Amino acid sequence: MHITLKIWRQKDGNSQGRFATYELADVTPDMSFLEMMDMLNTDLAKKGEDTIAFDSDCREGICGSCCIQIDGRPHGPLRGVAACQLYMRSFQDNATIVAEPFRAKAFPIIKDLVIDRTALDRIVQAGGFVSVKTGGAPEANSIPIPKPVSELAFESAACIGCGACRRLQECLRHAFCRRQSVALGQIASRPSRAQAAGSCDGGQDGC
């Protein structure tokens, strides 16, 4: 496949960014989007040019490191699929693809496609946890929890924390409240905001 990539390049948080265009001739449909980026970076490295910085780690859609906005959508064209699980068979031959970092005030740019999402951790540190210390927990089966409640908590807690959706703050709080309800054996029945609005963009199942 032949692919034209327009990629956001920005030296650091204080510099001006711009789109740079790259032509790739040897893309194959069974390559992931990030493997295509690897290929491009290898070519750039060979020429001694600065490679394109992007965050990725597990490449299984679960760590939530991916934060690339592809053709205007966080993680690209597929719903509920992180960028690392996006394969080039989802694009047409000779396509032009625009890749830039997630755009949000809360996520300042570090370099190229890498952003700072520590704001998400601060939400959790401020109270998104169940207050139990190590030790002292009662026998695990001493509090039966109805299966539907547990399933619902799982759906929320499956959020990969990538920051793709616009309502993440509410979602995170909600997910952790759910887990607290499960810990206490209470019923938590409200769907999260992003689930309700159908606007979860990334990750695995759930929001």
Next chain:
Amino acid sequence: MELNANVPEGHLEQKWDLHRFAMKLVNPANRRKYHIIVVGTGLAGSSAAASLAELGYRVTSLCYHESPRRAHSIAAQGGINAPKNYANDGDSVHRLFYDTIKGGDYRAREANVYRLAQVSGNIIDQCVAQGVPFAREYGGLLETRSFGGTQVSRTFYARGQTGQQLLLGAYQALSRQIGLGNVQFQGRKEMLDLIIVDGKARGIIVRDLVTGELEPIAGHAVVLATGGYGNVFYLSTNAKMSNTTAIWRAYKRGACFGNPCFTQIHPTCIPLSSEHHSKLTLMSESLRNDGRIWVPKLKGDKRDPSQIPEPERDYYLERLYPSFGNLVPRDVASRRAKEMCDQGLGVGPTRMAVYLDFRDVIARHGKAWVIEKYENLFDMYRQITGENAFETPMRIYPAVHYTMGGLWVDYNLMSTIPGLFVLGEANFSDHGANRLGASALMQGLADGYFIIPYTLGDYLASNKFEAVETTHPAFAHSRGELESAIARLMAVQGKRPVDHIHKELGHTLWNYCGMARNAGGLQKALELIPNLREEFWRDVRIPGSSKDFNQELEKAQRLADFLELGELIVRDALQREESCGGHFREEYQTEDHEPRRNDVNFSYVSAWEYQGDGNPPRLHKEPLTFEYAHFTPRSYK
């Protein structure tokens, strides 16, 4: 140097209890005076940092991700073991202990493994209290499933995302302590050196991955929970950034490296389809509970699997191992898959794969039942291969997954450097030559929640500490060394990108030190790897600057360490003239291709001590004796 495992006296069942009483305590009022550095935020690191902070120690926690929650524990799929015996199928602490020792092919330390089995039940209690949404029965009680290598149902799970749910529990506990000011967290920092003052670990040097600055951190003890080194093979199921640098730099400061050649090749991974593949993806072992593994009986059979009738299929694991069938341990399943493909019976476009077929379970329980258990795995398979495993069998092939080897630790999880503790996959301790499924999460959390909080206190209370600040000359000395090493790397300006050299290293290790090894191949690898290392330092190309965010430089530094570790792995495999667990030496096998262990000569932990660049490392042996789990041939037939 003398290896002392410090295993407590007493009957196996009483060792941990007696030891807990014998260990010294730090007065709660004095704990604030101690500063502990915890490197890594996976299950072991997060649980350790949170638990130590809850006790009142001052903790610095750091990792190379921006957030603690991105550690690779998040990707663990299948589950976590505990002998709760909820299934009423005869499980007990002793049975989990025995299964783990046997599964590890009698190459783990009895006392450590028994303690692991003892505390594993507390982990489930702890996680449920945190709200971890484990699978449940309709009655509201916890559900368990069976896993490879065991015949009881003792694995707790949260669909195929157990690691994620457990890590979020530990991450919340850590976040709570960060919010309370008891833990200082630093993200995007990579440990590059260990600082030793008067023979004790007293600090580390980290590189800020955004600014490129080298920064010193001083403390009273250092805890490494930095994961495994499977990426030495380039292709593995590990995350892209997983590396050996933290433990390797500690090794070069004097910590012994235990059993480096014990690497686990996981049988159920999505096969490689092109040279561009950057990593391999695991399909949880739990799928072997319900899927059946087979190859066609006819060599080179190119028919669609649906066109191959029942009598022409070979369900080889069920045939060879009637009592365990598809649930044989990972090393056995992997080796047999390789054997089938080597015989020309492999399937798929590359012929390097076997089928994992769900046809029968879908017919028996229906599609909805399968979706509830395995939905995310089937989705992932479809994303990557473009095939629907509800309609056609999955194709799987073994891939590097876990490293049983790691820094050598004693019963207290302390390395051969006083004050340097090593937890989780980064240490060598509990899994011997082969890890059983659902045991890694158990070990990481056992180390972090229930072992280090006690043993670290004993170390602090038993030693005197002079004040060491980051102004101590040892920090400046190390920093100078690191700066010149980085400058040397940047100055090479050769032709080969980092990934090219890494792929070549991986290729060499996979071919000569992978699922099957022999003396000739290992000797060959011992020639190839030093040459490649030399080439790396002569011809690597790293663009950009060392004073800003430079991912090529990060990769190059990690690869420099992998190129040294690779050689140690091969040396270790060469000296171990037996087959055990994941270490299969072709010279040592029975007539029906089962591994032949040599308990008379090789029942020891190999612990390698660094002797300076260019000198061969020195081998120490910690003898393994088995008082309670007696040697038996490991048969799953």
